[in-house]
Amino acid sequence: MSETRSEKKSKPTEEIKESRVPRWVQVRLFPILIRIVLIVALAAGSLVVGLMVGYGVIGDGSPTDALKKETWTHIIDLVTQDTE
Template identity: 45%
Template sequence: MHLSRDVLITLIKVLSVIASAIILFFIGLMIGYGVVGDGSPTHVFSRALWQHIFEFIQL
């Protein structure tokens, strides 16, 4: 029983680190696009913007 609790605690720690990394990635996208790129920070989640970026990379 003690082993399963240790595994659960480790799993929660790993998932919290992954969730924190994802949240910080999106915050970084918003800061980079909004402050450095002089755009609207919420526009970074626009589908049209990402289509344009992927088209630019494929050329």
Template identity: 45%
Template sequence: MNWKSILKKTGMYLLKVFLVILVIAVAFIGGVMLGYGVIGDGGSPMDVFKPELWQHILDFFM
């Protein structure tokens, strides 16, 4: 093995890890928007980006 193949394999591994994290983040944001805005009794799905909403949710756990 030479350094070029090691760097290529490492780069591909890091790219895969980044893509998995990105897909998880997009699924989380989409799921929260769907759950709050469409399924739940919330208003606009964009309201999930308001800090007041998350503070209200965290108040239930503390």
């Protein structure tokens, strides 16, 4: 016989929990920490590639110059100089 709704509600919660069996458990191939490190590494890589393309292709300079400290000190000096 089929149970009515009131009979299902009257069952103790322990019996209901025991009757629920997980059918599928998700196992992560990449843990969250590895995902975060991968995202940070990809973001840093895209930043470096963007700098090199912007400085080398758009700015008509050598792409490897975009990674030198002297280039950035010169850019900072140009931006922060007095306009007098």
